[in-house]
Amino acid sequence: MAHPSLIACHECDLLQHPAPVPPRGAAKCARCNALLYRVPGERGIENAFAVLIAALILFVVANIYPILSMELQGQRVDATILGGVRELREGGMPAIAVIVFLTGFLFPLVNLLGMLAVLLPFVRRRRPRYLATLLRGVMMVRPWSMIEVFMLGVFVSMVKLAHLAHVVPGLAMVAFVLLIVLLASAATVIDPHYLWSRWETLE
Amino acid sequence: MTPAAPTAASLGLLSCHICGLVSRAAAERGAQCPRCGAHLHLRRPGSVQRTWALLVASAILFVPANLLPIMTTTSFLGTQSDTIMSGVIFLWTSGSWPLAVIVFVASIMVPLLKILALGYLLVTVQRHSAWRPDERIRLYRVIELVGRWSMLDVFVVTLLVALVRFSSLAIMQPRGGALAFAGVVILTMFAAMSFDPRLIWDPVEKRDG
Ligand SMILES: [Zn+2]
Ligand SMILES: [Zn+2]
DSSP, X not given: OEETTOXXXXXTOBEEOOXXXXXXXXXXXXXTOOEEEEEOOTTHHHHHHHHHHHHHHHHHHHHHSOSXXXXXXXXXXXXXXXXXXXXXXXXXXXXXXXXXXXXXXXXXXXXXXXXXXXXXXXXXXXXXXXXXXXXXXXXXXXXXXXXXXHHHHHHHHHHHHTTTSEEEEOHXXXXXXXXXXXXXXXXXXXXXXXXXXXXXXXX | OOOOOOBTGGGTEEEOTTTOOEEEOSSSSSOBOTTTOOBOOSSOTTHHHHHHHHHHHHHHHHHHHHHSOSEEEEETTEEEEEOHHHHHHHHHHTTOHHHHHHHHIIIIIHHHHHHHXXXXXXXXXXXXXXXXXXXXXXXXXXXXXXGXXXXXXXXXXXXXXHHHTTSSSEEEEEOHHHHHHHHHHHHHHHHHHHSOTHHHHHHHHHHXX
């Protein structure tokens, strides 16, 4: 027996009736103040889908162009995430290479594609068939997608190398910063409570 | 004080961790969500034991992560090994103290405080403490939020190695400390995820009736 009109806080288990939330609003738990769910604005799903398409293009740019370039005696060395992974593997650190590959490349990509897959049926106004599996995948991958942390690492590396050589930020750096902003704005739409309530209304 | 209020568990209801639907448990074991089919549990199974195991493992790994070098630099000046702490000191003495503080907080303070805070939460949960659940849940949220930032130094090593490895001025190579350090970050993240925050509130309801 299901009770769709009730919601139990995922952090303290308090049972409550979901209060009506205006578009772009959020409902908080009455006891522990946890975020229960968010309601996106009008056309929130369509907008987020468009934002994610732009993010996908930025992701490609961010991984093709160099993040940092170092100039030394007329020679130029470029660094990309995948290039760094290759160096780590060849430098005898395959385990770290795998960790950087997953957290800096594969999980961010899976997170991005997963969010697109979650939203696509809603954009086409069809009832999604694999919503549970896709949402579970996105939720699982999200904490391990670490491009913001990687960007902070880029700044630290620049400072550390400044005394050795001339280091300049590359085009990928701009793409990464934009990507982080776009992903953060699109992620607010991936709200299980809201998406499942939409799921109920679709055929 | 928090007023007594019914929780889903106290009314024999289960909430789905995937879709959030609240339903009555048909059977004690093997209950499934009627909407999305996920397996339902009253609380995350074995949460306390699993979190303890991951926490102890990360505390042990924290020692080599800080003592072993994360990187060696070979140049015409000789070979130099860098630990996390010597990297912080280098940033500090070279005048970029804001970055030194960021790296120190992300790499040393956060993992250490995370291990201590999770241990504290586990002990209070095991003693069925009803003391200040709102403060403890806030502590848990902070732990969940900041944990991933400790991966910072692993990315720094990656970038330094990628840029400098082939240049004529130095050879930079990653070392075992970096792997131990990444292990600490991953284990503490798993530990925070396996902890069920609802356990903090369960004794509160018993106390208030
Ligand atoms: Zn709550
Ligand atoms: Zn469900």
